Each structure stands twice: as structure tokens, then as C-alpha cells.
Amino acid sequence: MMDQAPILIIIIPLFAALFLTLVGPLGPRFAYGLLITGLVGSLGCSLLSLGLVLDGNQAVQYRLGDWPPPLGIELVIDHLSGVVLVLIAGCALLTAIYSLRTAEQDNPDRLNHYYALFSLLVTGLLGMAASGDVFNIYVLLEISALSSYGLLARGQGPAYFATFKYLIVGTIGACFYLLGVGYLYIMTGSLNIADMAAILSQPELQESVSVRIGFTLIILGVWIKMALFPLHAWMPNAYSKAGTTTACLIAPLMTKVSVYIMLRMMFTLFSADYVFSAIVWSPYVIYLASAAAVIGMIAALAQRDLRKMLTFIIVAEIGYMTGGAWIATASGFIGATYHILADGLMTLCLFMAVGAIIYRTGETSMAAMRNIFQKMPVTAVIFVIGAASIIGVPPTCGFFSKWYLIQGAAEAEAWVFVAALLIASLVAAIIFFRLLEIAFFGDLDTTGASGDHGHSHQPVATLRAEAPLSMLIPMVITAASVIILGLYTKEVVNYFISWSVPLGI
Amino acid sequence: MKQLTFIILIVCALLMLKAAADLPDWADPASPASTHLSPDFLEQGYVETATPNIVTVVLADYRSYDTMFEAVVVFAAALIVMVILRHTPRKRGKTILYRPKREGRDTILQGAAQLIIPVMQIFALYVVGHGHYSPGGGFQGGVIFGASFILIALCFNLRFAIQRFREQGVLVCVAGGVLLYAAIGAICQVMGYNFLGYTGLASILGASDVMARSYGILAVEVGVGITVMSVMVSLYYDLASSGDLDEGL
Amino acid sequence: MDELFHYIIAKYNYWASLVLLFIGLYGMIAKNNLMKKIIGMVIFQTAILLFFVSIGAKRGASVPIIKFTADKQPLLEATAYANPLPHVLILTAIVVGVATLGVALAILQKIQRVHGTIEEDEILEDQRS
């Protein structure tokens, strides 16, 4: 049974989605339970697979239909994808638990269909992370993209137009990817990643213009999908108008998985050597990434809507990861990979906290943060932990990913990127302290700005209205894992990430 | 802005066209695509599955994992369209009429439809079943079958079609087809093979490994056919009536 | 001259699909009407399908359905049949295209209901007010 674990990771949520479609009459609680069960199973199997990988310290392959790899499709779970699978399954499970109240609020009818789409999206993401076949990745990319269109379109009125734009842009991205796969297929005749990698390492293909175009198209497609500046315009609108649960699920995971695909394409399908020597435009990506980090953060500073602010922060974080991947040093790669995990957790943490605040206050602007420390102390602390991680305050995981990224950039003497990272961190600090000021002390007009000695103002009597337990538990777990991941950076890097550092950088 | 887009795209197109020099000529038998994997498929496919149509073999056996997700994609599309369009509560008395309401029967139209539809449906089944030997298979057959329902809706009206094939039934078919596909994969797992390893069906069906693969292909094609058929119907229902499932195109 | 001729004639499949591809892309980016954007999207996707399917062609080959000799023996020669893999991939891509199209149309209907128009500039104006 152990050897079936890799496929079960993907199949269990798929079955959950199929059954969820049909269980409408059994009521929302049943659907909720079914979703949770499916995701628990998936998480268990991904942990099991990761255990298998760690046991043998080599990639676990799973042949679908028992066909040998270049002919059939295979799943490849190595240290990197194993960790990403656990991240996806874990985050999805936490979001699912969290969704008990908000999903019902956002979807008074057809909750089971909503959950089915939820489960399908998770299936797509897990499948992408586990797949060892470029075309299979495309199909699963489309599954996750389609289900995300569906989920996002369930937001409020303007969500439709934002989703439509996302659909158009997302299709362009996926089609670029497909076209790139086409070029590579023409030149290699294969679709299996390992097989293609072996063929692509032949000298005449290293020189081929078509292979370069294929690579460029694939990377371009993935960049559109992960909203790298300046291709990010679709994201903030689409994500910020979504329902709470949808935002918690999609915002942290979709972009991270795209980054993972980018790393896979760069270093597994092609090689570090090829990317950094044969591709003429690769030295300039650092500047793009730096611009993404700085401009994303500054744009976030300009937002008054909480979730829009968070999505712009994601734009900046994408810049971090892209930069880390393209600075061509081992530390940079470790930083980028570690940041996939770190950013997944910390954005989830923030989106959950903001979701809970919106759920309780009914406001989505910064004003929702007023006196949160009095009203929802636990949520507020969780928000602070997430914010600290984004800023990069030790010992949260955000600090250590930044550490590796800066170290990598310093080794590569990419000072522009170092400066961008630091400026972004400082801007992030400004963003969050502005919020925390409101959260801590309330708005000036509510506390009474008169008098210069604090004793004259009594804090406004605020009712304590903590988020419901179904939201608090996953939030606390996420916040705790942000810190635990930070404290166990060494273990994560040694046991998982250092195995996947590509040769040649 | 438009001009700028135009110029950029022209430049990209020229760049990519220039690079096309590097690509193999059209229909070149020596191109990598024709020499690397496809000979293996063509030479082993029939031997291993007893199915002459190699496209079907690759689709539903070598790459059946992809095909399952293909079915999932259409399933997702139906679900999403339903979720997007159907979730608003219907506004009473605001049925949008897309064409004038007709009194009486369109005798010629409906008579012709009554003649054609059974033939279409039988042909659809043939296309699904004969996919092993000729062009065809679950997708093609499913589309033809779905088209027969759409024809009903067009020639009579949407309400009439919905009476014949209710939304709940459509939904069961949509999920059921994919479920059939995935369940066959899971059965293979239970029998000790990998997911979608049709050899696992051999002991259940009492057939040889090769024939078991052939039957496995048929079974998943049927699953795909059911899903595609009902998805076509479902998409038409929702899109034609803007989600009201009342009066439509 | 001969080389150029060869360049155009022998690779016309890439030419055709790339031209279509960019026509579609232009439509998706530049058109104001959302329905036209969708049409552009379909052209764009179809171009890629053409690109893919043209890979499958092989000179002197027929459809990849195994032929039988007079004594009922299968003719298992790879050169006799076209490459089946692109067909399979294209089938998948078509289905994905249809699914995307369906979802796009559904969203478009909703946009029409919410904003009363499917012209992009008018929608933006509607959102602002």
C-alpha cells in the first residue's frame, strides 16, 4: 500500500470532488466533513510519500498504468516536490477547516458545489507538483486555473469582470506554456521531464534557437501565471474581490505552485548551466525581480483595502522568489525554495487573519483594523506574527528566507537585488506598522486626541468578539508553523532543500 | 495603445518565424517527434492492447492519466458554469425571451428531429464503441450524443428538453462518468497494480492481460462518453437560459 | 533564393499557425468588446492546436490505425503510420479549450447582467460610478 501513496495524494481529493458534486441533499455539514476527510487523506499520503523519499534519499517514481516512463506518464516525488505537496495539502486542509463559517456565508446555496471546486483546485495543484510529464502539468494547470475562475467568480458583483480578465490572461499564460511544450516536443520528441532533460543536454540542442524559444515561452507562460511584475495586473483585482475562503485558498497557493513549476522547468527540465549561459536574457531577470519586489511593496503601501494590499505584497514576494532563482547561486536557490514554503504559510496566515477580521467587522478597508487588539486579541497576535514574517523579523521563517536570498545575492554580487530586498522589507515594515498603529490604538478620533497626558483618555469600551473556534484553530496552527519553520530552518534546508540544489550553481 | 500592441506582436511574430528555420520540415519522417517515441507506440501498441487505433491506445492507456484529467476538465467546466450562472435566486417574472414564443407545433422541424435524433444517438454509441478500430471514441461519441439533446432543445424548446433529461440527472451523469473512469483506475489499484494499470482487470474479467487492456480502454471511453455527453447538455442548458433553466434559446 | 523558398514552403505549417496565433493574441489584447476577446482566445487556442497537430504529419504515412495484411497479420511498421501522440495531445487541448470557452461565456453572461454591457470601457466606467 505504501507504494501507492503518491497517486493517492491526487486521487483522494479528486474522488472527494466527484462525490461532493452529488451530495447536495445531505446538507452543508456533510459536505464539509467530506472535504475535510479528503484533504486529511491527501495530507496523510503526502506525508507518507515524503517519508518514502527521506527513507531512500532519492526520488520516488510512480508509473501510471504500469507503463515505463517515456511512454507512459509518471509521478516523480523528490525532496522538493515532496515538501511542496505537504505544503499544498496542509494549507488546503487548514483553509478547509477555516471555511466552516465563511464558506457558508459566501455560498448560501450550492455549498457542496463550491467545495467540489475547492477540492478540484487542490487536486490540480497537487497534481502539478507531483507530475513528471510536461503535458500532464499543462492539463492540471488548466484544471486548477478553471476551478479558480469558478471560485473567484463567486465573489461580489465586480468579481465577474476581474475574473474575466484573469481568465483571458490565464489562458494566454497557459497557452504560452503549451506552445513552449510544443516547441520542445518538436525538438525532442518526448514529453517526460527526465527523458527530455537527457535529450536536451545534447550539444546540438543546447545551441538550438527553437529550444531557446521553447524555454522562453514556457517561462513567460509561468510568469504570467504567477503574476510576476509587469505581468501582474490581473491578480490584485481578481483576488481581492473573492470570497474569504477562496482568497485564503488561492492567494497563498496558486502563485507558489507556479514558482515551483518555474524552478522545475529551469533546473530539472533544463539545467542551471543552460539557463545561465545559453539564455541571453537571463541576467536581466534580476532587475525584473528587483522591480517586482520594490514596486509590489510600494503599490501595497498605497492600498486601503486590506486584501488588495496583501495581494500586492504577494506580487513583491514573487519578485523575491524569482530573483532568488535567477541569481544563480546555491544560497539563492535555497532562499527561493525555502521562501515558497515560508511565503505559503505567512500569506495564508495573513489572509486568514484578515478574513476573520472582515468576517467579524464586515469591513474590508483598513478601518476594519480599528481596536482589533481589544476586540480580537488572538487574531491580532496571529496577524502580527504573519506581518513580522513578511517584514522579516527573526525568528519567523520570513527572516531566514530573506537571509538566504540576501546571502545568495551578495555572493553573486547582485547588489540591485540586495537593495530591492531591503527596501521591500522596510516598506513592508511601514505598511504593517501603519496597520498595527490603527489596530493597537484605534483611530485618533475614536480615542480622543486631546490632552497630552495619557491618563485622560480611557480606551473605548469595545466588545470582545473573537473569531469563532473553527477559524481560530487553523489560524493558530498556521501562525505556529510560521515560527516553527523558522526555528527549524536548518533541518528543512538540510533534509529537504539541499538535496534539490541543482548542479552547476 | 492598440498600435503599440500591434507593433510588439509583429516583432514577436517575426522573431518566432525567423526561429522557425531551426524546426524540422513539415512531415519530415526523420524529425525527432517522429523518431523518438511514436515508433514505440506504433509498434507495441497493438501488441500490448489488441486495439488497432493507436490514437485510442495512447489516449486511453499510455496516457490515460492525462485523459482522466481531461474528463475532469469538462466536468469542472460544467460545474463552474452551473456555479456561476445558477447561484443567483431566480427573479420571478423576469424570464428573458430570446425568441418570440411560438404557438403550436413546428411540424416539419420537429418531425425531422424525431427522425434524426434516434439515429444520432445510435451513431454516437457506435462511435464510442468503434473507437478501437476507427477514428472515434468517448469524446467524439459523447459530443454527438450531447448534440442530440441540444437538437431536442432547439427544435422543441428548452423546457421540453429539460423534462426529458433533468438537471439532477445531468449532474449525476457528469460526475458519474468521471467516477467510472477513476473507479476503474482504483480497481486496478485494489488488484495490486498501479493506478489505471488495466492488467489488474484481467482476473476480474477472466481475460488475458492484453484483452484486459482492451476492455479497460473501452470502459474508460464509456466513462468519458457519459461525461462529455452530459457536460454538453449541461453547458447548453445553463448558457442558453442564462442559468434560469426555464425558457431559453 | 532556393533556400528562402525551401524555408517558406517546407515550413508553411509553422507560418500558418504562428500568424493565426498572433492574430488571436492581438484580438485578446486589443479588442474592446469582451465577446471579441473570447473569439480572439479561440483563434489563439486553435492556432496552437494546428501547430501541434502539424507535428504529427509524416510523409508517406497514413492514419495511425494498424492495418492488417491479407493473412490477418498486423502491419507493425512505424513508418507506415503518422505520429499518434500529437493527436492525443490535441484532443486534450481541444477539450480544455471548450471548457475555457464555456466558463468564459458564463462569466460574460454574468457581466452582461451586472453591468448591462460587454464593452470593456463601458464596464470600467460603470465600475467607477
Place this chain on the structure above:
Amino acid sequence: MYSPSFYQIAPVIAVCASLAAVPLIALSGSRPNLREFWTFLAAGTKFAMVFSLAGYVLAGNVVEVDLIRVLPELSISFRVDSFGIVFALVSSFLWIVAATYTIGYMRGLDEHAQTRFFVCFALSLCAAIGVAFSGNLLTMYIFYEMLSLSTYPLVAHHQDLEGRAGARKYLVFLLGGSVGLVLPALIILFALAGTLDFAYNIQSGIVPEGTGPTMVVILFFAFLFGFAKNGVMPMHAWLPGAMVAPTPVSALLHAVAVVKVGVFCTTRVMLYVFGIDLMADLNLGIITAYIVSFTIIMASIIALTKDNLKARLAYSTVSQLSYIILGVALLAPAAIQGGIIHIVNHAFAKITLFFCAGAIYVATHKKNISEMGGLGRVMPFTFGAFAVASLSMIGAPPVAGFITKWYILVGSLDAGQMAIILVLIASTMLNVGYFAPITYKAFFGKPPAGVSYEPGIKEAPLIMVVPIMVAATISVFIGIFPGFMMQFVQMVIP
């Protein structure tokens, strides 16, 4: 003497005592007496631990504790050596004093959000001791950041516009310095040297040989200006802004925790990361000496112009902090000793001064020096202590400040820096210029026209006066018997 395993655990307890008190303080918010009991318990534990460690260190031992290895080559670790113990002793002792005083102040003014105040107070002490005991730059950086964040609510305590503006400025300078300068310098240093552990002596440092001089200079100045808590101009601007905080906070910021941590980090990096040899080679020491000399003179001149007592004290702090860095930057053994002992001397003197300012405010609600004429006759103990502490600032015997001046003078003679001697003389004159009038007016002046003291004014509550007297007495005590602290300081010099 305890077993060695006790000394392994003692630094952790010393750091975490106040951390453990945080939830207890937070939970007993509704019962002030219980809450204050936790504060004292934590403070007592902390001081006991530090004190027992002091004896152990004095016997020539160095305690090293590896807590958790966060990165493959880097861990969070503590190292208790003589340099760290000096700072730890001062701050843990002053916490007890400050806590006593704070209770009086907060209750005297009936301040709001007292629980939050004590929680943050405890957190910041945890961070201060953490910095003192940290065994490598990473640990130091972590606690440094923790201090910045935990003092932010203290600075913004009043929650009015002014308080928020001050707190914002505070954060921008501190985080800007630490994230923008220290962090990259830290990581580049790590990339170069492969380690961030402090060297075991002040000679060699850890910067590997063969590092380009430009890089060393850049790193050095990134650290010097990045540890913005040290108040070296132009990074001092947060300090006067943070004056809006309640007086106990100012006392904590200026005397015990924040600025001392900044200076401690700076000197730690100068001595144990770069090392005397490298600094001498590249003339970094003397450049730094001139930079801080400028700060000393400028800050003193600005202090002269301030009428607000706390603002004047703030600029005095900026000036005095640079003494410490000046001493170390001269690189002569005597000057280094003078610089380090000034951490202690300035702490006691400055906390006394701020306590006095607070006591005056609680008793009379007066903030400006011009309004304090004749007040000394009403509040003799407070102003007596004030006079003693300002003598220490000026550097007159027999108060502690004299020791500093003496050692730095000897050191600059050793280093042959006549210009520095002139700076010292000028600064002493300026010190006299801005401190003497306060005491003089208080005792011999008359209330300014239009200001009349209400008859009810008398000395501040006993719970505030006692800490003031204790701190002032110790200041004198150190001046007369400098031996106890000096023996630690002398251990720093090989």
C-alpha cells in the same frame, strides 16, 4: 559556587525570566499588586542569575550555551564573558530600581494601559539581557530587533498624535538602520567569514584576512550607523522624538536598555568582530573617534538651547553615548576601559536624572527648566540627587563620571590624540553649561513671574524618591570605589 551545569542554564534563565513573566503579567492585569509582584519576581530572578554568573566569570570562566541551530552553520547561542556581564549587571540591577520607580509613577499619574506597559517593559529587559549575553551576531541581531519592537508600544504609550509621530520616527530610524544596514552587513560578513561568532579576544576579530579594505570599511560603517540605537549623528534623530514617552520609559530607553544596547552592540562589533588590529590597520578607529567627537560637541550645543528638561537630557544622552564609542575607538587599553566603564557610569547617572525629571513632573506637572526656579527648596531630595548625577555627567570627582573622563584622557594621551583631549575639555565645559544652571536655579533661583506653586506641592511619593536616592548613591559609590566594576572591565583587555 555551583556546578558547571548550573552556569549552563543560568544565562537562559536570566534572559527568559522576564519572558516567562509576560503571560503572568498579562493575565493578572486586573490585580495590580499581583502584577507588580510578578515584575519584581522576574527582576529579582534575573538579577540573581546575572550576579551568580558575574562571580563565575570573574574567576576567569566564559559560559557558552548553544540553544538552537537555525541555519546549518549558524546557531542562536549565548556567551557570557566579562564584557557582556558588565552590561547585564547594570541593566538587570537597574530594572529593579526602575520597576519600583515606575510603579510609583504610573500609579501617581493614574496612567492608562498599565498592563501593556509592564508587559512591554519585561519584554524589553529580556531583549537587553539577550543582547548582553549573545554569543554571535545573529543572536545579537535577533534580540536587538526584539528590543526595537517591544519598546515601540512604550514610546507610543500616550497614543496621541505626538506620541505616534515619535513612535513612528523611532521605528523608522531603528528598523531602517537594522534592516537596511546591519542585516545586509551581517549577511555579507557571513558570506565572507563563514561564521558570525564573536572572537575570543579583542585583538584579532573574525573578518578573514585578505578581505578588500573597501568592503571592510563599508561593513564597519554599516554597523556603526546601522545600530541606530547608539545615537551617533545623524542617526540620533529618533532619540529626542522618543521623548514623548512617559518618563520611566525615557529612563529605560536612555539609561538601561535601548541606547545602551545600541552602544553595546557597536562596541561589541568593533572589538570582537573587527578587532583592534584591523581597525588600527585601516585607521578606522581614529575616523570613528572624529565622527563621534562631532556628535559629542554638536549634541551638547543643541542641549544648551533646550528648555524642556527631558529634551535637554536627551541631547545630553546623545553626547554621552558617543563618549563610550570614543573611548573604544581610540583603541588604547586605557581608553577602551574608560569607554566600557562609562556604560555603567552613564547608566546610573542618567537614570537618576530622568527619575528626577519624572518626580518633578509627578509632583508639579512641570516640564520646562525655566519654570523650575526655586523648586529645589521644595523638593530637596530630588534636586540633591539631580545635582549629584549632573556632577557625574560633567565628570567631576568623586562621582562616577570622573573615572570615565580620567581613563579616556589617559587613553587619548597614550594614543597621542591631542585633538581628542580638546574635544573632551570642550565637552566638559558644555556639560557644565547646561547642567549647572538647572541645579543653581532650583536651589537659589526664584519662581519665574507668573508661575506660582500651589501650596500643596511637596516631594514626590516615597516609592519614587527611594529609587532616585539609590541610583544617586550608587553613582557616588562607584566614583569612590571603582574597583568592583573595573575588575570586569580590565578582563576585557588581554
